[in-house]
Amino acid sequence: MNIRKISLVATIFATAIFTSCSDDSDDFNDSVDFAQEFTDIDDSVVTEPATYEFERDGNTTIDFSGQTTRLKQVNEIGALMLSANPVPTQDDFTNRFNQAVSFTDESLNGSKNVRSKTGSSVGLFQSNAADSESIKEDFDSYLTNQIAVLSSTNEASVGVAGTYSDTPRYFNAQGLEYQQAFYKGLIGALAMDQSLNHYFNRLDDNFDGTLSYRTENDAETLATDENYTTMEHHWDEAYGYVYGLDADEDNLIQKYLNDIANQVNFNDIAENVFKAFKIGRAAIVAQEYEVRDEAVEVIRYQISKIPSARAIYYLDDAKTIFEDETTDNRDAFHSLSEAYGFIYSLQFTYNPSTGEPYFAKAEVDAMIAVLEEGDGFYDLSTDDIDDLINQIVSAYDFTLEQALEQ
Amino acid sequence: MKKIISTVVVFMLLFSCVEENDDNTTEGSDDFDRTLILNNWVDNIILPAYDAFEAEVSNLKTAETAFVSSPSEATLTTFQTSLFETQKAWQHVAMFDLGLDVNATATYREFMNSYPVDVTEVDASLDTTVDDIAIISFDLSIRADEQGLPTLDYLLNGVDLDKYTTDDQSEVYSAYVTKVVDRIVSLTSDVTSYWNTNAVSIKSDGGSSATSSFNILFNDYLFYVEQGFREAKIATPSGSRTGGASKDPMFVESFYTSENSKILFLEAYEAVENLYFGISFDGNSDGESIDSYIEFLNPDTIFDSVTLQNYSFSDFISLKLSDIDEQVDLLNDDFTIDVENNNDNMIDTFTVIQNYVVFLKTNVVQTIGVTIDFADSDGD
Incomplete structure (x- = not known):
């Protein structure tokens, strides 16, 4: 049992000293130049509905069916990654991930697929096709390599892919669960990248400086055969x-x-x-673009905390298990696999202070290399984990203690 | 060892504010009279719960005496039944973890209900002599998991009756059982007398400083919901924090009568709910408590991340408690079965309880302005 009431003493003194500052105690950092919370947005000029429902002439203006389709595709592919009987073939994965054909849920077959939207935002990759392709290939490899793991009849051990525990967990030769890399990696490479770096960069125009979509929105010019303006639609696609x-x-x-x-x-x-x-969607309807842009800042800032906070959380879990002499270190590999994916996702975050991701691709690649080098998770040390945690914390405006508090 | 110091500090502070009256407490930032809550908690929940528990402990001692003097199927069954009743009654006092001597090396709850029992150490003691048993010091915190209710569960339900009858070591087994029960009796006597002695002063301490009665009891509640309820009963056996990888049915409460584990959980859950709403131990009255305090303060609504809507505090907590109810309905009477076969249900139970913990630690704490006096645990 872990009791740390010793902090009571400190708390009492702290309370005595700091009682006058309590109003600010919830904010990690107040000295920033962008909107961090929805309450920071001056939305007095827009009318915000109670729910995310927007209409024009009595009909909805919202359509994000393409996003729903891709999120469902991700789920079917992810579930297939744990299908050991029968073990999926390369075609089973390629058909779904690349071509969007042969999904069991037939409504998912069609022109929309996951791979083309993976690591493909205008913000990060318009002039960097090489990185975009390299990211897509990472996900290709998670799928392809999983076939061998699923086919293995071995117990997972150092250098040997196979299963562990009765759940079971499917580890590659280095202890990584590819399904975790796939899901948690796509949080960044698909969902965050498309939302924060693609559609938020295509609200005013097609990332070309023409302000064409803004002009249309000002005039309420609707997209062809649709009930929405392009700006409205791009916001809804981010949503x-x-x-x-x-x-x-x-x-x-x-x-x-x-x-x-x-x-x-x-x-x-x-x-x-x-x-x-x-608020941001209502601001688009009201043609109040400063309000919209503050909403963008809040969303980018808030969502970008997720991969860092979760990576730290899972790394700390793994460290606790590594330090416990009575447990098998492989008990930590699921947490490390989660962390692997969340760390991967850090390169798709957006820091409103800099206009860049909190971590560049090269920095993320270096962190992933720490997890993969040698025998991977099998020879990872708690010092390695501490270094990763400290590196992640250092880029954000919260402390390790704040990140871990339950 | 931190907990030793902290326990001392807590008691020093509690006593000091009690004895010096309200001189060193500060006025709250609101006009709510916290003594209304304290009166309800102490008179209608805490003292009746301790009365009921002390009665069960007294029955337990009687059953132990009968068993040791004449070990048989009949006296063992009576003893086992009494232990189960004691375990149920325990769930209603476990969160009020005050009252041991200032020099105690662990808290009452730790001495009474640390599990899993350290079978290796207990068996080692059972392999010694009656004289050796006599000199074992249960006052040491390191021996917290060699005594109390979990150890008694092992001795009565995990050991064959012939260990107490025909076995060469039968006198040692009996001596150990007696020692465990006598320890439960004496600890409980200390704590109940603490509460009876200090009830008046605790109730009258309506301040809002970190050392006030309300803050200490609220913190004990929060600490219990996290550690005694969420971690010990659900998170640890299911290995929630490792996605189930570190699960271990041996960590289920009352492991040797694990068919009772859900009943014990539900008793504790009832106690957790009752304190929040101020429902009396006998279930017959609903007095002032956290819920009415919050209603008085009329705070902003709370956003729910699943339904994407805002709720009043009372609607929000109903939502969160019904999530727990639904999830707990899926659990077996015997949690070891869940851990072994349906561990995801245990992990999901952890998650819905954690929703309640976060509600307490964010929404409630911010609204009523309590300072949390313990560092969080992430389950290690």
Whole structure:
């Protein structure tokens, strides 16, 4: 049992000293130049609906069916990654991930696929096709390599892919669960990248400086055969990558908006994201673009905390298991696989202070290399884990203690 | 060892504010009279719960005496039944973890209900002599998991009756059982007398400083919901924090009568709910408590991340408690079965309880302005 009431003493003194500052105690950092929370947005000039519902002439203007389709495709592919009987073939994966054919849910077959939207935002990859392709190939490899893991009849051990525990867990030769890399990696490479770096960069125009979509929105010029302006639609597509599925079906951002609500200091992310989406959409209808842009800042800032906070959370879990002499280190590999994916996702975050991701691709690649080098998780040390945790914390405006508080 | 110091500090502070009256407490930032809650908690929940528990402990001693003097199927069954009743009554006092001597090396709850029992150490003691048993010091915190209710569960339900009858070591087994029960009796006597002695002063301490009665009891509640309820009963056996990888049915409460584990959980859950709503131990009255305090303060609504809507505090907590109810309905009477076969249900139970913990630690704490006096645990 772990009791740390010793902090009571410190708390009492701290309370005595700091009682006058209590109003600011919830904010990690007040000295920033962008809107962090939905309450920071001056939305007095827009009319915000109670729910995310917007209409024109009595008909909805919202459509994010393409996002819903892709989130469902992700789920079917992810589920297939744990199908050991029969073991999926390369075609089973390629057909679904690349071509969007032969999905069991036939409504998912068609022109929309996951791979083309993976690591493909205008913001990060318009002039960097090589990185975009390299990211797509990472996900190709998770799928392809999983076939051998599923086919293995061995117990997973150092250098040997196979199963571990009666759940079972499918580890590659280095201890990684590819399904975790796939899901948690796509939180960044698909959902965050498309929402924060693609559609938020295509609100005023097609990332070309012409302001063509803004001109159309000002004139309420609707997209061809649609009931929405392009700016409205792009906002809804960003929204759809977060909320395109019911909360209990989603495996990407929305799942973690809920899960992270269980970390005390990130409990307010879900409310900030949803309300900023609602305010921003209302601001587009009202043609109040400063309000919209503040909402964008809040969403980018808040969602970008998720991969860092979860990576730290899972790394710390793994460290606890490594330090416990009575447990098998492989017990930590699921947590490390989660962390692997969340670290991967860090390169798709957006820091409103810099206009860049919190971590560049090269920095993320270096962190992933720490997890993969040698025998991977099997020879990872607690010092390695501490280094990763400290590196992640250093880029954000919360402390390690705040990140871990339950 | 931190907990030793902290326990001392807590008691020093509690006593000091009690004895010095309200001189060193500060006025709250609101006009709510916290003594109304304290009166309800102490008179209608805490003292009746301790009365009921002390009565069960007294029955337990009687059953132990009968068993040791004449070990048989009949006296063992009576003893086992008494233990189960004691375990149920325990769930209603476990969160009020005050009252041991200032020099105690662990808290009452730790001495009474640390599990899993350290079978290796207990068996080693059972392999010694009656004289050796006599000099074992149960006052040491390191021996917290060699005594109390879990150890008694092992001795009565995990050991064959012939260990107490025909076995060469039968006198040692009997001596150990007696020692465990006598320890439960004496600890409980200390704590109940603490509460009876200090009830008046605790109730009258309506301040809102970190050392006030309300803050200490609220913190004990929060700490219990996290550690005694969420971690010990659900998170640890299911290995929630490792996605189930570190699950271990041996960590289920009352492991040797694990068919009772859900009943014990539900008793504790009832106690957790009752304190929040101020429902009396006998279930017949609903007095002032956290819920009415919050209603008085009329705070902003709370956003729910699943339904994407805002709720009043009372509607929000109903939502969260019904999530727990639904999830707990899926659990077996015997949690070891869940851990072995349906561990996802245990992990999901952890999640819905954690939703309640976060509600307490964010929404409630911010609204009523309590300072949390313990660092969080991430389950290690």
